[in-house]
Amino acid sequence: MAAKEFYAHPRQISDVTECEFYHTMDLPGIGTVNGSWDLRGRIHDYIGGIPVRGRRILDLGAANGFCSFDVEKLGAQVVSFDAESATLFENLPIPGALFTDDYQSWLCSAERRLDRLKNGYWLAHRLQHSSARAYYGDIYHVPDALGTFDIVLVGQVLVHLRDPIAALQQAAARSSDTLVITEAVADADQPVMRLCGTVANGVSYAWFHLSRAFYREMLLMFGFELVQITQAEYICSHSGYPEAMPLTTLVARRRSSAP
Numbered sequence: 001m002a003a004k005e006f007y008a009h010p011r012q013i014s015d016v017t018e019c020e021f022y023h024t025m026d027l028p029g030i031g032t033v034n035g036s037w038d039l040r041g042r043i044h045d046y047i048g049g050i051p052v053r054g055r056r057i058l059d060l061g062a063a064n065g066f067c068s069f070d071v072e073k074l075g076a077q078v079v080s081f082d083a084e085s086a087t088l089f090e091n092l093p094i095p096g097a098l099f100t101d102d103y104q105s106w107l108c109s110a111e112r113r114l115d116r117l118k119n120g121y122w123l124a125h126r127l128q129h130s131s132a133r134a135y136y137g138d139i140y141h142v143p144d145a146l147g148t149f150d151i152v153l154v155g156q157v158l159v160h161l162r163d164p165i166a167a168l169q170q171a172a173a174r175s176s177d178t179l180v181i182t183e184a185v186a187d188a189d190q191p192v193m194r195l196c197g198t199v200a201n202g203v204s205y206a207w208f209h210l211s212r213a214f215y216r217e218m219l220l221m222f223g224f225e226l227v228q229i230t231q232a233e234y235i236c237s238h239s240g241y242p243e244a245m246p247l248t249t250l251v252a253r254r255r256s257s258a259p
């Protein structure tokens with residue numbers, strides 16, 4: 001039996017109908033494919049304006065890889081990381097949600113969507129002549145064997161996790177220099193995390209928004225200092241029509257010695 005490859009084997013996808021898109025992207029030879037987030041022309045804001053040329057970047061929770069491909073176009077060497085399986089996805093246990101009431105049906109459609117998301121990544125990868133490598137695993141167990149990266153990107157993935165602190169710790173462990181976190185944040189001065197999904201709002205896919213002070217403290221514990229916070233609005237069509245959604249980008253640098 002052949003040994004499992006460490007990095008994901010590139011998929012030869014040519015049919016766009018086999019794909020699902022989280023990111024809106026302009027694909028050579030195909031045109032615009034529509035996803036719920038349109039970050040086109042916005043990578044500079046999304047990653048806090050940090051220079052990426054010649055840097056090794058790990059893009060955690062890459063989805064269709066829009067950020068991976070855009071930083072690669074700016075001269076970075078990229079590893080895109082995403083979920084091995086939909087069994088890793090953590091939804092809130094909200095009564096009435098398919099995840100809670102009929103887990104097997106939910107899992108079946110979630111696996112299909114994840115597979116189609118990966119197809120979208122590989123279609124975009126091929127059409128844009130990307131050299132990025134992809135690794136499929138679990139953000140709670142990012143393997144040491146991936147090595148360390150100058151920059152680790154954590155874009156809108158913590159909100160989907162039951163334990164964002166553990167994931168942030170994994171991200172920090174893989175970064176030799178810079179962490180970039182782009183998420184919606186809780187508007188509070190204290191170091192708090194605010195629950196997003198409730199029984200009343202029925203939002204089962206969003207766990208927490210952390211406050212800036214919370215990030216600052218956790219990052220210090222992981223050996224990083226929060227050096228920059230910026231905010232920008234991005235077009236999101238999650239609800240079926242385009243809306244401007246504010247996101248915060250936090251840039252943290254590894255401290256040379258313990259505080």
Ligand SMILES: C[S@@+](CC[C@H](N)C(=O)[O-])C[C@H]1O[C@@H](n2cnc3c(N)ncnc32)[C@H](O)[C@@H]1O
Nearest residue numbers: 061062063082083088089137138139155156157
């Ligand atoms: C909302 S998308 C973020 C896309 C991209 N980072 C961005 O900022 O536009 C979240 C991604 O995290 C991935 N993800 C969720 N749970 C994961 C886990 N436990 N391990 C690895 N990836 C996970 C999902 O598959 C999805 O592609």
